[in-house]
Every structure is written in structure tokens, then in C-alpha cells.
Amino acid sequence: MNFIYRTTLLVLILFASVYAGDAQTLTASSFQVSGACGMCKARIEKAAKISGVQSAVWDMETQQLQLSYDAGKTSVQQIHQAVADAGHDTELKKAADEVYNALPACCHYRNADNPHKQIAASNGLSEQALIYGIVVAEDNKGNFTPLTNAGVQWLGTTQGTLTDSHGVFSIPANDQTKKLIVSFSGMQSDTLDVTDMNHMQIVLASNGELKQVTVSSSRRLSSYISTHDAFRQQLMTPKELLKAACCNLSESFETNPSIDVSSSDAVTGAKQIQMLGLSGIYTQLTNENLPGPRGLATATGLGLIPGPWIEGIQIIKGTGSVVNGFESIAGQINVELIKPNYKEKLYLNGYINSIGKTDLNLNLTQRVNDQWSTALLLHDDFLLNKTDYNKDGFKDLPTGNQFNVVNRWMYDNSKGWTGQLGVKYLQERKKGGELDFTDTDQLSTNRYGIGLNTDRYEGFAKLGYIFPNKRYQSIGLQLSAFRHSQDAFFGTTPYKGNQDNVYANLIYQSIIGNTNHKFRTGAGIVSDRYKETFKTSDFGRTETVPGAFFEYTYTMNAKFDVVAGIRADHNSLYGWFTTPRLNLRYAPLPGTTFRLSAGRGQRTANVLAENMSLMASARNFILSGNSGGKAFGLDPEVAWNKGISLDQQLKLFSRNAMLSLDFFRNDFSNQVVVDLENPREVHFYNLEGKSYSNSFQAELTMAPAKNFDVRLAYRYFDVKATQQGALLEKAFTAKNRAFANLAYHVNGWAFDYTINYIGRKRIPSTLANPQQYRMEAYSPDYFMMHAQVSKTFGKNNSFELYLGAENLGNFIQDKSIIAPNEPFGQYFDASMIWGPVNERMFYGGFRYKIFNK
Structure with missing residues (x-):
């Protein structure tokens, strides 16, 4: 791996030396410009090409204008002004209202009812590719006029449509032909090839002859890596989330x-994640960049966010932004929920599987007036059936119910002020254990049972202001608070916990001279009060961390940018600490993106809540803290993360493809070791020695045929930590993993198939157990397969039915519970999980949508 790292770094240096000369003669820059369609693209690029500008390219998806200009002849401020004079808002300048209002209606990007937005809203989730475009006429001065009632029809078919009053058309893609006939009264009809379904073009008409067609498709990759940011961010869209049932956040990553994603134990039904080979506790989980399930909610938090509420997910490997805090070690997962201004006015989802688990979801959005909109999100799931597939006398999944509700409001006065506020409530009641366990057996030795009772109350608010005359300048305030209470028992072991959290973050954003030099700065505070009771011991603490941050972004040209950040915080238990982070992006060639990242992360271990699954065992919990006044007497966990990646766009099968390679290394300077090597106990202590993780991933995304997407990946993990003086391979972590996802859709049908290969995993020693209660030193390797088929019906595909199956191969871990026949004995352990614990499961459901007009 050191060889790979050094070689890639050398290649970066060589590329940098070869292309350094380009920046000496021309200045490259980029900034945001608002627009809505192909006419906007032509107008923006034409307006930007003032004297001294060599090239100007505007991307409708990112709203970014990429420039190359001679700084001796013009300035970026002059380009901003020229674009604003043409009617388009930029980061620096706002277009005059009279100029904006004079634009064609299809170019009114400030309006929620822009026809392009209507088309995208009505078909954004369509599995059938809907393409749309504009037919316009060009006069001698290069101005465009929309053509009403122009004919658009696929060659050799009866499938056609007419443009509306804005010159806009939409038409489903056709599997039989790529030739589109465009006609208009008084002009000669023409047949044009539609060769690219992913980029906006424009239909131009001049001198009575049609010149070219530009078509934009609503179909895009359901999951992709942004190539424009220094942070290597992967975005999962709603279309990706629909590839599986996604009852909750944990299932969204299948x-x-x-x-x-794997089961944390054999009795609670809780799921855990790993990123870069490290436990999910090292991944910062945020909800719209506010604190997500953390602290006491870590063990069960992935099941507390319903899948149908999720609008999108952003995944950053390695170091993220210092603006979002200091806790990210392996990476950050940010979850975006449905907003009040979402395209669906009503979304109704019902789900049921073969073991009887049922989910009901209702999302409602409503625009109250020109400034306010609101959303109500409701979720209820329940399981009443008791199943025991492996005949060990224990429920495969706990029975019970979860109810979840969110009400949120959004404000926008179109004059710079925006705001959001909302409240959330969750109640969960679940019971597991032996099949014949009843409430009267609780905390007794009659029958073994578990109980998980959770109540969570949350409130949040965001307030922001964008300066109208300096749109690059803004200020925002983020606020949130929650109370998380859980009352649990595992056999005769009680566990109770309460966490009160308050969070505030003030962010100011502006530039230094020009938009090549941007910065974000601010201050924040996070405070937690914990009260926990485990068996007969009480654990409590108040931990308050105020801090400040500064993050600088330098864009030398379109090929190179840097984000350097640092924050300083004071932890009331551990004192002052700093968090430096650096991210670089270099694009030496079109379609080639290199990134480097490095930075520090720090977190406080909540050893009881984070290891709640171990309570489903007879192990003794031993805390070996070195002093009082700290969380459980243990030092904070601190690690340095370094990463390098390459994203290369390719052409395979005459279609766009992407090859991605990344390597990340984590080195812990301190870690709270969870030592399971004695089957009679779990030992928590500060690291003495080395602890590190190496993670390599290769991923290829391609489309071998029309409407057929393939994603292939291979991962290698080398994760080790020092335990009792020996450097051991991390337990329950496979060194080798492979992945394939196949997705095909046509005429409203969608077929998705996912297969995972999981290599063998080291299992903690059980040699101290009697022979019948021992496990092998390593698990076998195995495959996991999932599949789903769905069909959409009705206008705008407003109704959808789906059927699917999980664990198609019906592979489950043998002996998922040690000594199930003696649940109160010294050998009982339901936490030694290396594989699936639930049998093959079939499911079905429906989705019904009504779109906002």
C-alpha cells in the first residue's frame, strides 16, 4: 500500500509540473450563476464572453460558470456584472428585476413554477427516462424566441408531442429509435440524432431551417461522485434509495x-455500519448538517430514521469540513430529509414482509403562502409475529412498534432571508428473547427476555441571510436540541440512559478580494448531559465543548482548488484541542480528478451505549480507566486520517462510465479498546501500542446497454489494534469484499439485483469455553443477494408496486447464539455475530404520489 501511495503522489507531482504553465498566461475561475434551461445557458455564456474572456462554459446541473480569461484585460467582477446585466443572478451581482422579468417565462429561474422545474418535479423519480428540451428560433442578432406548437416525434412511431407556450416539450425515451423529427409551420422539418441523453442542448432555427436539437434527460446516475468539490462526496439520490425497500436508514446502504451493514447481535434486531473498515461510531452521522443519532442513540440510531423520509444522502470518506465539527474520523454521512417545498404534495407508502413486519408512511407538504411552506412526515411500523427460523428457542426479531413524526416549516422571503424550524418525536417499544417470554418474566430467571423502550424529543431551527448585493456573502445560525431516553433490560441486567443535548453553530461566509478566495468562519457549542445506570452502577457526566473554526477555499483555476480548515475547541473534561484538515482537488485533464486529504478527528467514547449489544451476553463489563473526571475514566479517541483518490471518466460500450480508486489510512494516537478475547468478559481500556486501518476500494460504474446500469466494486481492509500487548486483526471485519449491483428499467418496469461477497472474518477467542460452546477462529466467506422488481402506473408514474427479496441464498450464521439452552448461564452470548441472522425474506409494497403544481 505504501508503494501505491508513493506512486500516485509522484504521478500527481508530474501532472502538476506539466500543466503548471497553463495558469501563468490565463486565469481560470468559476462562480455560481442562476439559470433554468438551454436558453439560459446560451445567454449566460454569450454574456460572459466579454473582451479578454477566452472561454465560458455554464453547467445547468451545478449552476457553475467555468471561465478562462486574461486578467490583464478584464476582471472577474466585470464578468459578474456582464452576466447580471443579461438577467442572471451571480454570487456577486443580482440581476435587475426589470431585466429578469423580460426574460422568456421558461428562463424564470427564481419562480417555483418554472416549466422546467415542473417537468423535473413530475418525473424526477420516473424509472422510464423522460427527455425534454426547447424549440426556439434565432434571429440575426443571436436572440432566441420560443416556438409554440412545434412538433416533436420519434421517427417511425406515433409517439409525439407539441411544444408549449414556452417552447418546452417532454417526451418519453424510445427504445426503438434515436432519431427525432422536429417540425414547425413555415420551416422545413428535419430528422435529428439524439446521441446524448444526459446533457442539455438547444433546438436552434435560422433562415427557415432547423439546425440542431438539444435534449435533456431526467435520467441520471442514481448515485455519483461530485467532480467539482475538493471534498470527495458521493451523492445517493432518491432513485438510488428506491432500489430497495429502505424501511430505515440502515437499509438505505444495501x-x-x-x-x-450488518446485525449487531442475534436478539435486538439492531444494525451497525462500517466505513473504511472501522465501526460506525467513527463515522459522523448528521441530519442536514445538524447532529444526528449520536451518544446514547448510536447503537440503534440507524433504525430511527425512516427510509421514505430521506430525500438524499451525502457520503464523505476521510476528513470532512471543520464547519461540521471535530468528530469525523472515518468519514461523514449527511442525511437530507423531505423538505416542505418538495415536489411531492402527498407520498403514501405501505410495506409488508414474509415474517409479518408492516410499515406505513405518509409524507405531506403544503405551500401556505409566498413565504411559508410546511411538511408533516409520519411513520409507523409494527411486528407482532414471533418467528424462530433456526429453532434455537429465541425470536429471530423482537416484536413491537415504532412511531415517528416530524413537523417542519420553511421560510423564504425572496429578499435574502431564509429559515427552517421543526419538531420531531419518536416512541419505540420492542421485546425479544425466548419465544414464550412474557411481561411477568421481566428481570427474572423464569425465561430470558430483552426489552428496548425509547423516547426521543427533538427541536431544530436554521436561520440564514444572503446579502442581496453581495450574493457570495451570507450568515447562518444552526440550532438543535434533543432528549433521548431509553429503558432496556437484557435477561436480569437492567440498563437505563438519558441524554440531553444542545447544539448551536454560527457560520459566516464571504470572499477575500474575489471568488477565487472564499472562506467560512464561525463559532459553535455542543453540550451533552448523560445519566446512565447499568446493573447497580451509575454513570453520569456533563460534557460541554465550545469552539471556533476557519475554513479557506482557494480556486487557482478550474483544474485545482484547496480547502484548508482548522478549529479550536475546549472540552470541559479534556481541555483544549485543535482539528486541522486539508483537502485538495486536481483535474489535470477533462474527466480526470485527483484528490488528497488529511486531518485529525476526536470523539468521546460512550462505552455502554455503543456496546449495548454486548449486554445480550453473560460477559462481565470491566472498565480500566486511568483517572476520574473523564468519560468512564478513559481518554478521548484521537486519529489522523490520510487519503488519496482518483476518479476517471471513461467511455465504455459508447456510453459514459466512471472508474474510481481510493486509499485511506487511519492512525489512532488513542483509542478505547473493546477487548473480547476472554469470552467471560469485555474489557475497556486506553490503547497502548498501535491501532490503524488501511482501506482500498476500486469501483467501476458503467452502462453496457441502454437503460442498463452496472456498478462493480472491490475492497481490501487491513485493520489492526493492540490488545493486551499483541497487535491483532480487528474482529468481525472481512479483509476482502466484492460488490455488484445491476439495474435495468424499461417502460415503467425496474429490476434491481445486488450481490455481496464477504470474505472470512476473525472471531474473538472462545477457547476458554467448553467444546460445545466454542466457535472457529475464522468465519467462512459467503455471499449475500438481494433483488427487487417494481412497476409504475398512471400519469406521471404516480403509483408504484414493488416486490423484493433479501438474502436470496438463505445463508445464515450457524449458532448465532452461544448456549441458547442456558440463557442465564455463564456461557450465554448472543453478541458474537459475523454473518446474517435472519432467513430469506420476501416483501412487497406500494408507493403513491401526488405532485405539487
Whole structure:
């Protein structure tokens, strides 16, 4: 791995030396410009090409204008002004209202009812590719006029449509032909090839002859890596989330090769994730960049966010932004929920599986007036059936119910002020254990049972202001608070916990001279009060961490940018500490993106809540803290993360493809070791020695045929930590993993198939157990397969039915519970999980949508 790292770094240096000369004669820059369609693209690029500008390219998806200009002849401020004079808002300048209002209606990007937005809203989740475009006429001065009632029809078919009053058309893609006939009264009809379904073009008409067609498709990759940011961010869209049932957040990652999801034990039904080979506790989980399930919610938090509430997920490997805090070690997962201004006015989802688990979801959005909109999100799931597939006398999944509700409001006065506020409530009641366990057996030795009762109350608010005359300048305030209470028992072992959290973050953003030099700075505070009771011991602490941050972004040209950040915080238990982070992006060639990252992360271990699954065992918990006044007497966990990646766009099968390679290394300067090597106990202590993780991933995304997407990945993990003086391979972590996802859709049908290969895993020693209660030193390797088929119906595909199966191969871990016949004996252990614990499961459901007009 050191050889790979050094070689890639050398290649970066060589590329940098070869292309350094380009920046000496021309200045490259980019900034945001608002627009809505192909006419906007032509107008923006034409307006930007003032004297001294060599090239100007505007991307409708990112809203970024990429420039190359001679700084001796013009300035970026002059380009901003020229674009604003043409009617388009930029980061620096706002277009005059009279100029904006004079634009064609299809170019009114400030309006929620822009026709392009209507088309995208009505078909954004369509599995059938809907393409749309504009037919316009060009006069001698290069101005465009939309053509109403122009004919658009696929060659050799009866499938056609007419443009509306804005010149806009939409038409489903056709599997039989790529030739489109465009006609208009008084002009000669023409047949044009539609060769690219992913980029906006424009239909131009001049001198009575049609010149070219530009078509934009609503179909895009369901999961992709942004190539424009220094942070290597992977975005999972709603379309990706629909590839599986996604009853909750943990199931949302089943089709993502970067995140591993597994059961945490054999009785609670809780799921855990891994990123870069490290436990999910080292991945910062945020909800719209506010604190997500953390602290006491770590063990069960992935099941507390319903899948149908999720609008999108952003995944950053390695170091993220210092603006979001200091806790990210392996990476950050940010979850975006449905907003009040979402395209669906009503979303109704029902789900049931073969063991009887049922989910019901209802999302409602409503625009109250020109400034306010609101959303109500409701979730209820329940399981009443008791199943025991492996005949060990224990429920495969706990029975019970979860109810979850969110009400949120959004404000926008179109004059710079925006705001959001909302409240959340969750109640969960679940019971597991032996099949014949009843409430009267609780905390007794009659029958073994578990109980998980959770109540969570949350409130949040965001307030922001964008300066109208300096749109690059803004200020925002983020606020949140929650109370998380859980009352649990495992056999005769009680566990109770309460966490009160308050969070505030003030962010100011502006530039230094020009938009090549941007910065974000601010201050924040996070405070937690914990009260925990485990068996007969009480654990409590108040931990308050105020701090400040500064993050600088330098864009030398379109090929190179740097984000350097640092924050300083004071932990009331551990004192002052700093968090430096650096991210670099270099694109030496079109379609080639290199990134480097490095930085520090720090977190406080909540050893009881984070290891709640171990309570489903007879192990003794031993805390070996070195002093009082700290969380459980243990030092904070601190690690340095370094990463390098390459994203290369390719052409395979005459279609776009992407090859991605990344390597990340984590080195812990301190870690709270969870030592399971004695089957009679779990030992928590500060690291003495080395602890590190190496993670390599290769991923290829391609489309071998029309409407057929393939994603392949391979990962290698080398994760070790020092335990009792010996450097051991991390338990329950496979060194080798492979992944494939196949997705095909046509005429409203969608077929998705995912297969995972999981290599062998080291199992903690059980040699101290009697022979019948021992496990092998390593687990076998195995495959996991999932599949789903769905069909959409109705206008705008407003109704959908889906059927699917999980664990198609019906592979489950043998002896998922040690000594199930003696649940109160010294050998009982339901936490030694290396593989699936639930049998093959079939499911079905429906989705019904009504779109906002």
C-alpha cells in the first residue's frame, strides 16, 4: 500500500509540473450563476464572453460558470456584472428585476413554477427516462424566441408531442429509435440524432431551417461522485434509495459498496455500519448538517430514521469540513430529509414482509403562502409475529412498534432571508428473547427476555441571510436540541440512559478580494448531559465543548482548488484541542480528478451505549480507566486520517462510465479498546501500542446497454489494534469484499439485483469455553443477494408496486447464539455475530404520489 501511495503522489507531482504553465498566461475561475434551461445557458455564456474572456462554459446541473480569461484585460467582477446585466443572478451581482422579468417565462429561474422545474418535479423519480428540451428560433442578432406548437416525434412511431407556450416539450425515451423529427409551420422539418441523453442542448432555427436539437434527460446516475468539490462526496439520490425497500436508514446502504451493514447481535434486531473498515461510531452521522443519532442513540440510531423520509444522502470518506465539527474520523454521512417545498404534495407508502413486519408512511407538504411552506412526515411500523427460523428457542426479531413524526416549516422571503424550524418525536417499544417470554418474566430467571423502550424529543431551527448585493456573502445560525431516553433490560441486567443535548453553530461566509478566495468562519457549542445506570452502577457526566473554526477555499483555476480548515475547541473534561484538515482537488485533464486529504478527528467514547449489544451476553463489563473526571475514566479517541483518490471518466460500450480508486489510512494516537478475547468478559481500556486501518476500494460504474446500469466494486481492509500487548486483526471485519449491483428499467418496469461477497472474518477467542460452546477462529466467506422488481402506473408514474427479496441464498450464521439452552448461564452470548441472522425474506409494497403544481 505504501508503494501505491508513493506512486500516485509522484504521478500527481508530474501532472502538476506539466500543466503548471497553463495558469501563468490565463486565469481560470468559476462562480455560481442562476439559470433554468438551454436558453439560459446560451445567454449566460454569450454574456460572459466579454473582451479578454477566452472561454465560458455554464453547467445547468451545478449552476457553475467555468471561465478562462486574461486578467490583464478584464476582471472577474466585470464578468459578474456582464452576466447580471443579461438577467442572471451571480454570487456577486443580482440581476435587475426589470431585466429578469423580460426574460422568456421558461428562463424564470427564481419562480417555483418554472416549466422546467415542473417537468423535473413530475418525473424526477420516473424509472422510464423522460427527455425534454426547447424549440426556439434565432434571429440575426443571436436572440432566441420560443416556438409554440412545434412538433416533436420519434421517427417511425406515433409517439409525439407539441411544444408549449414556452417552447418546452417532454417526451418519453424510445427504445426503438434515436432519431427525432422536429417540425414547425413555415420551416422545413428535419430528422435529428439524439446521441446524448444526459446533457442539455438547444433546438436552434435560422433562415427557415432547423439546425440542431438539444435534449435533456431526467435520467441520471442514481448515485455519483461530485467532480467539482475538493471534498470527495458521493451523492445517493432518491432513485438510488428506491432500489430497495429502505424501511430505515440502515437499509438505505444495501446498494452502496462504500458502507457495510450488518446485525449487531442475534436478539435486538439492531444494525451497525462500517466505513473504511472501522465501526460506525467513527463515522459522523448528521441530519442536514445538524447532529444526528449520536451518544446514547448510536447503537440503534440507524433504525430511527425512516427510509421514505430521506430525500438524499451525502457520503464523505476521510476528513470532512471543520464547519461540521471535530468528530469525523472515518468519514461523514449527511442525511437530507423531505423538505416542505418538495415536489411531492402527498407520498403514501405501505410495506409488508414474509415474517409479518408492516410499515406505513405518509409524507405531506403544503405551500401556505409566498413565504411559508410546511411538511408533516409520519411513520409507523409494527411486528407482532414471533418467528424462530433456526429453532434455537429465541425470536429471530423482537416484536413491537415504532412511531415517528416530524413537523417542519420553511421560510423564504425572496429578499435574502431564509429559515427552517421543526419538531420531531419518536416512541419505540420492542421485546425479544425466548419465544414464550412474557411481561411477568421481566428481570427474572423464569425465561430470558430483552426489552428496548425509547423516547426521543427533538427541536431544530436554521436561520440564514444572503446579502442581496453581495450574493457570495451570507450568515447562518444552526440550532438543535434533543432528549433521548431509553429503558432496556437484557435477561436480569437492567440498563437505563438519558441524554440531553444542545447544539448551536454560527457560520459566516464571504470572499477575500474575489471568488477565487472564499472562506467560512464561525463559532459553535455542543453540550451533552448523560445519566446512565447499568446493573447497580451509575454513570453520569456533563460534557460541554465550545469552539471556533476557519475554513479557506482557494480556486487557482478550474483544474485545482484547496480547502484548508482548522478549529479550536475546549472540552470541559479534556481541555483544549485543535482539528486541522486539508483537502485538495486536481483535474489535470477533462474527466480526470485527483484528490488528497488529511486531518485529525476526536470523539468521546460512550462505552455502554455503543456496546449495548454486548449486554445480550453473560460477559462481565470491566472498565480500566486511568483517572476520574473523564468519560468512564478513559481518554478521548484521537486519529489522523490520510487519503488519496482518483476518479476517471471513461467511455465504455459508447456510453459514459466512471472508474474510481481510493486509499485511506487511519492512525489512532488513542483509542478505547473493546477487548473480547476472554469470552467471560469485555474489557475497556486506553490503547497502548498501535491501532490503524488501511482501506482500498476500486469501483467501476458503467452502462453496457441502454437503460442498463452496472456498478462493480472491490475492497481490501487491513485493520489492526493492540490488545493486551499483541497487535491483532480487528474482529468481525472481512479483509476482502466484492460488490455488484445491476439495474435495468424499461417502460415503467425496474429490476434491481445486488450481490455481496464477504470474505472470512476473525472471531474473538472462545477457547476458554467448553467444546460445545466454542466457535472457529475464522468465519467462512459467503455471499449475500438481494433483488427487487417494481412497476409504475398512471400519469406521471404516480403509483408504484414493488416486490423484493433479501438474502436470496438463505445463508445464515450457524449458532448465532452461544448456549441458547442456558440463557442465564455463564456461557450465554448472543453478541458474537459475523454473518446474517435472519432467513430469506420476501416483501412487497406500494408507493403513491401526488405532485405539487
